[in-house]
Amino acid sequence: MSEATHNPNHNPPSDEELAAAAAAAPSSDPLADALAELAHLKAQNADLADQYLRAQADVQNARRRADDEIAKARKFAVEGFADSLLPVLDSLEAGLAIPNVTAEQLREGSQATLRQLKSALERNKVIEIAPAAGTKFDPHHHQAISVVPAPQEANTVVTVLQKGYQIADRVLRPALVTVTAPK
Secondary structure (H helix, E strand, O other): OOHHHHOOOOOOOOHHHHHHHHHHOOOOOHHHHHHHHHHHHHHHHHHHHHHHHHHHHHHHHHHHHHHHHHHHHHHOOOHHHHHHHHHHHHHHHHHHHOOOOOHHHHHHHHHHHHHHHHHHHHHOOEEEEOOOOOOEOOOOOEEEEEEEOOOOOOOEEEEEEEOEEEEOOEEEEOEEEEEEOOO
16 A cells, blocks of 8 residues: 555645646546546636736725825815915015005006916916907807897897806806897
8 A cells, every 4th residue: 555545644635736637647537537627627716716806906906096196186176276376465465565555556566466367367277258349149158137229230249247257168157248139
């Protein structure tokens, strides 16, 4: 008898050992073939289970990173806009700190600060909506406050009462306008 049958500490062969033995010596024994196939399938199953767990972990990590990036984007979304407005704030504070300012100095300072503000808005893609008289009324960008008789074509802007603003294609505030009455 072999030593393996008398040794109580002998372990049965592993699935990998069975698969290797079956591949090395093809036999006509159906039980050995079935055991080899079973070992092969068990190893393949373990590999697929490992791949699945790794893929699940990758998906969870990607989702967590995306959620973190979205949270940061929301938290700091106005950072660039606020940075553009700080010089305007500085100019207003500096203008108010001047004692005994003349009306002309106040006007010049206000105009310079207004230019700074408009520039900051433009840098941040805030575009003014101020249709010229005679422009066709657009309900997506204009809000008609009143309809007035006028010599120009019907349903066109007569005057702008308050400018509107948009960011990219989204209207923040429509321009308040008067519109010509139909004839």
